[in-house]
Amino acid sequence: MSDVRILDTVVLRGADADAWTAAWRQDYLPGAVRRGLTLVESWREHVDTDAIAVHTLWKLPGAKAFFGMRAAAGADPAVAAFWADTDALAVRRTRHVGLVDTPEVTA
Secondary structure, three states, X not given: OEEEEEEEEEEEEHHHHHHHHHHHHHHHHHHHHHOOOEEEEXXXXXXXXXXXXXXXXXXXXXXXXXXXXXXXXXXXXXXXXXXXXXXXXXXXEEXXXXXXXXXXXXX
C-alpha cells in the first residue's frame, strides 16, 4: 500500500509568522482534517535573518483519498480564500506531493 505524503512550505517574514500560524490552525487545519488529511508534523525553520519557513507534512491513505481531498478543497471557497490571503503575505510557498510505500502489517 502507498500513502500520499504532502509537504507544504510557506516562507514568511518573521513579523508575519505567528499570526499566519494562528490563522492556519484556526482557519485551515480543521477543514484539512475534514477533507481527510492527517497532520504528521509541522515545524519552523529560520531561513534568513527575517524569514521563517513553516513546514507542514500531511498524509493520506492513497491516491484515491488524495484526489478526493483535492476535489473537496476545490469546492470549498474558504480554501481558496485562505491561500489567497497567504499569498498576500508569503515570500514564497511550495507543495511537494509523493507516494510512500508502507508495509502491510499482518498479525
